[in-house]
Amino acid sequence: xxxxxxxxxxxxxxxxxxxxRDGGLCNNFxxxxxxxxxxxxxxxxxxxxxxxxxxxxSRELFREEDFGKWKFCKEEDLRAIVGxxxxxxxxxxxxxxxxxxxxxxxxxxxxxxxxxxxVASYIHQIPAAIEMIxxxxxxxxxxxxxxxxxTQASSEQIQSALEMLxxxxxxxxxxxxxxxxxxxxxxxxxxxxxxxxxxKAGKRVGFHAHNNQSLAFANTIxxxxxxxxxxxxxxxxxxxxxxxxxxxxxxxxxxxxKYNLYSILxxxxxxxxxxxxxxxxxxxxxxYMFTGQLNRHPREAIQFxxxxxxxYCEFYKSLLDHL
Amino acid sequence: xxxxxxxxxxxxxxxxxxxxRDGGLCNNFxxxxxxxxxxxxxxxxxxxxxxxxxxxxSRELFREEDFGKWKFCKEEDLRAIVGxxxxxxxxxxxxxxxxxxxxxxxxxxxxxxxxxxxVASYIHQIPAAIEMIxxxxxxxxxxxxxxxxxTQASSEQIQSALEMLxxxxxxxxxxxxxxxxxxxxxxxxxxxxxxxxxxKAGKRVGFHAHNNQSLAFANTIxxxxxxxxxxxxxxxxxxxxxxxxxxxxxxxxxxxxKYNLYSILxxxxxxxxxxxxxxxxxxxxxxYMFTGQLNRHPREAIQFxxxxxxxYCEFYKSLLDHL
Numbered sequence: 041x042x043x044x045x046x047x048x049x050x051x052x053x054x055x056x057x058x059x060x061r062d063g064g065l066c067n068n069f070x071x072x073x074x075x076x077x078x079x080x081x082x083x084x085x086x087x088x089x090x091x092x093x094x095x096x097x098s099r100e101l102f103r104e105e106d107f108g109k110w111k112f113c114k115e116e117d118l119r120a121i122v123g124x125x126x127x128x129x130x131x132x133x134x135x136x137x138x139x140x141x142x143x144x145x146x147x148x149x150x151x152x153x154x155x156x157x158x159v160a161s162y163i164h165q166i167p168a169a170i171e172m173i174x175x176x177x178x179x180x181x182x183x184x185x186x187x188x189x190x191t192q193a194s195s196e197q198i199q200s201a202l203e204m205l206x207x208x209x210x211x212x213x214x215x216x217x218x219x220x221x222x223x224x225x226x227x228x229x230x231x232x233x234x235x236x237x238x239x240k241a242g243k244r245v246g247f248h249a250h251n252n253q254s255l256a257f258a259n260t261i262x263x264x265x266x267x268x269x270x271x272x273x274x275x276x277x278x279x280x281x282x283x284x285x286x287x288x289x290x291x292x293x294x295x296x297x298k299y300n301l302y303s304i305l306x307x308x309x310x311x312x313x314x315x316x317x318x319x320x321x322x323x324x325x326x327x328y329m330f331t332g333q334l335n336r337h338p339r340e341a342i343q344f345x346x347x348x349x350x351x352y353c354e355f356y357k358s359l360l361d362h363l
Numbered sequence: 364x365x366x367x368x369x370x371x372x373x374x375x376x377x378x379x380x381x382x383x384r385d386g387g388l389c390n391n392f393x394x395x396x397x398x399x400x401x402x403x404x405x406x407x408x409x410x411x412x413x414x415x416x417x418x419x420x421s422r423e424l425f426r427e428e429d430f431g432k433w434k435f436c437k438e439e440d441l442r443a444i445v446g447x448x449x450x451x452x453x454x455x456x457x458x459x460x461x462x463x464x465x466x467x468x469x470x471x472x473x474x475x476x477x478x479x480x481x482v483a484s485y486i487h488q489i490p491a492a493i494e495m496i497x498x499x500x501x502x503x504x505x506x507x508x509x510x511x512x513x514t515q516a517s518s519e520q521i522q523s524a525l526e527m528l529x530x531x532x533x534x535x536x537x538x539x540x541x542x543x544x545x546x547x548x549x550x551x552x553x554x555x556x557x558x559x560x561x562x563k564a565g566k567r568v569g570f571h572a573h574n575n576q577s578l579a580f581a582n583t584i585x586x587x588x589x590x591x592x593x594x595x596x597x598x599x600x601x602x603x604x605x606x607x608x609x610x611x612x613x614x615x616x617x618x619x620x621k622y623n624l625y626s627i628l629x630x631x632x633x634x635x636x637x638x639x640x641x642x643x644x645x646x647x648x649x650x651y652m653f654t655g656q657l658n659r660h661p662r663e664a665i666q667f668x669x670x671x672x673x674x675y676c677e678f679y680k681s682l683l684d685h686l
Contacts, residue, residue, distance in 0.1 A: 046548055223616065224547065224581060225369055225588065254612055258547060258581030265548065288649065289577055292656040293546065305676045308649070313673060326611065326631070333615040350636060353628045 042265045049296045052244065052269040054089040057287060060110050061092040061134055062272075062279035066322045067315075069094055069108030075311055076110070077121050079275070084127045085303035086291065090156060090270075092132040093118055098141045118153050130155035130182075135172065137165040142172050149180025156182035158214070163193045166201045170208045177209035184212035184270070186248060190230065191221045191335050202234060206241035212270050213238055213245055217259060220252025220282055220332035227259040228266050235267035246270030249285045251277055252332025254324050256285040261293050275304060276312050281338040281345075282328035321345060326352045330359055365588045372619045375567065375592040377412040380610060383433050384415040384457055385595075385602035389645045390638075392417055392431030398634050399433070400444050402598070407450045408626035409614065413479060413593075415455040416441055421464045441476050453478035453505075458495065460488040465495050472503025479505035481537070486516045489524045493531045500532035507535035507593070509571060513553065514544045514658050525557060529564035535593050536561055536568055540582060543575025543605055543655035550582040551589050558590035569593030572608045574600055575655025577647050579608040584616050598627060599635050604661035604668075605651035644668060649675045653682055 044050045059079060060071060076093070083091045094110030102111060109117045113133045125131055131154050135142055146157070157176045161169035166187070173183045185205055190198055205213050215234050217227065227247070234245045247263040249256035249272065260271055273290045277283035288308070291301040327341035330352075336359075344355050367373045382402060383394060399416070406414045417433030425434060432440045436456045448454055454477050458465055469480070480499045484492035489510070496506045508528055513521055528536050538557050540550065550570070557568045570586040572579035572595065583594055596613045600606035611631070614624040650664035653675075659682075667678050 046546060223369060223584065253615065254577060254580050254609070257577050261546065286577070288652065292576065292652065302676070302679070305649070305679055309673065309675050326628070329611065329615065350632065352632050353625070356625065356628055 043267045044265070047295060050269075053264065053294065053296065054244075054270045055087070055287075055290065055294070055299065056090040056092060056132065056246070056270055056272050057083050057088045057274065058092045058248075058272050058284065059274040059278055059287075061094045062274055062284055063322070064094055064108065064110050065280035066278060067108070067320045069110040071108060071110060073121065075315075078307060078311055080121055082303045082307040084129050086287075086300045087296070087298040088129055088287075090130045090132050092134060092158070093121075094133060096133045096135050096140055096142075096145055096157075098139055098145075100141060101139055113154075115147060115152060115154075122153055125153045132156040132158055132184075134158045134160055134186075137161045137168045137172065140172075142175060146176060146179055146181070152181075154181065156184060156211075158184040158186055159210075160186045160188060162188050163190065163197050163201050166204055170204060170210075173208050173210045182211045183209065184214055184246060185210045186214040186216050186246075188216050189218040189337075190216065191219055191226075198230070198233065199237075202237040206237050206243065211243060213243055214248055214270070214272075215245060215263065215268065216248045217250055219335055219337060220250035220256070220328065221335040222249075222255065222259050223253070224255065224258050224262040228262050231263035231266040231268050239267075244269040246272065248272040250279070250332070250338075251282040251284060251324050252328040252338070254329075256283070257289040257293075260285040260290060276308060276323075278312070278315075278322050281322065281342050282324050282332070283322045327355055330356050334359060334363070366590045367588070370618060373592075376587065376617065376619065377567075377593045378410070378610075378613065378617070378622065379413040379415060379455065379569070379593055379595050380406050380411045380597065381415045381571075381595050381607065382597040382601050382610075384417045385597055385607055386645070387417055387431065387433050388603035389601060390431070390643045392433040394431060394433060396444065398638075401630060401634055403444055405626045405630040407452050409610075409623045410619070410621040411452055411610075413453045413455050415457060415481070416444075417456060418463075419456045419458050419465075419468055419480075420462055421468075423464060424462055436477075438470060438475060438477075445476055448476045455479040455481055455507075457481045457483055457509075460484045460491045460495065465498060469499060469502055469504070475504075477504065479507060479534075481507040481509055483509045483511060485511050486513065486520050486524050489527055493527060493533075496531050496533045505534045506532065507537055507569060508533045509537040509539050509569075511539050512541040513539065514542055514549075521553070521556065522560075525560040529560050529566060534566060536566055537571055537593065537595075538568060538586060538591065539571045540573055542658055542660060543573035543579070543651065544658040545572075545578065545582050546576070547578065547581050547585040551585050554586035554589040554591050562590075567592040569595065571595040573602070573655070573661075574605040574607060574647050575651040575661070577652075579606070580612040580616075583608040583613060599631060599646075601635070601638075601645050604645065604665050605647050605655070606645045650678055653679050657682060657686070
């Protein structure tokens, strides 16, 4: 059943801005402090519920000098932007299973400005994800688990992962369209499965879209209508490859008067357009459509983009050669 | 009820390429003969069911020297491209109520390569549209009626228009999202109303999308799933303002093996990319999102684009000043 309608406000809905985190994959996390500070202020004015500042990646696996600071989201770097974050907006960071030192790099929540940690996990890593979630929950954080690449998992695997997460301390379970392969009917079918499981366990469900088939916004509002609460968006859809659901599109859909489009427009004009002019590239293009239609990782399409190739036909044939 | 599913083929589905007609609004219909010929060949190879070559506009109201030839679609210009069209693909032209000389400009079907005439009508013009449809039907053409701007009409008006068209000789009734204001839930609700009326009268329903909210493809497949048969698309979404549903996206969705993506890719690489490089502009951008969200004609957004303005905030405020 659909929840709410095109006129109603659903109090369970939370808008999560992932611009720095997913957008950081486009510019190696090298945002200026001014950009991040202005986005923080903009998000507060726009009614955004959570702002994700980046990853808290392992500094043993990744060298700090190779990335911008938002790959690591050190406590002092966060505080340099948000102080003690006196706003109502919550702060999140993402940690990948197997690519973070969570036992070393997280303070107790009482000593941190981070509110939520989102654990990104492939389906075979769910036991490891749950170990992380329990540890972080004990520290006092809200936790979410983003189950990646579910279009390559079986229904049984998904059901099993949901059952395990429903028994865990995770607060939010995310449906993630890693490859931008969902049509709205796929998205709603899986949303129903996730929401049914989460409802019983008293948990919420989130959705993270990719725009490979120009469906990021459509899939987001489709899952929303079937009971998904946490909605990921990025300003102008900035994110890896084809990018994500654009915040400004979603703000045109949500009816809660706390959400405000105008602040985001100001930010786009002052900060996003210059970013594009610097040559940072993301968004829908044919090479991403191909990988979305073929349900596969966008890495070859990203390479095609980086190489500034325009020979779409050759590229498409090369993808078909390696199905 | 949904018809078919994500794996099935629906024989009633017809793909209509409107690249020259809606795309012509971006370049004053000034396509080269080579472009149109190659698109014609490409559409045949891709399994496209109808190719719309443009408008058959009044040469009394519009001066021929002010436009490319596809504003008028004279019989000899069509024949210069398609000969007698020995392919299975049908040929359509559009005629606007009040902007064509249909009693003068249409030959009997037996003397014409045109198969279908689509009559574009605002809802208050439906009686005039029906007069045209009956005349063209008598001449032997398939006829469709595209009811424009229905997001500004009342349910009663729409119901009344549908009843009148269902009593007419129109073969296809088109749901048209003129302003790109539909969310998928709006599109499916109206599709159900149109399909219910058309089913009883033995007629088909079509859908024509605009991409103002990045929902052209999503709305198209949503209405399809609720029984719409005729689907308008344009290569790379080329069309006025934010453009239309992109053919290449739709070809990734349709399961009928007669449809073929690869030919379209070749055409894009050889002909569409150069068109963009010449400075022809269309597609999703914030100014079109605004007019879509506000459910209004894109004319001010098109002007904003033509003026190469980037002051989105000022533009948005000016729209809000004239609601």
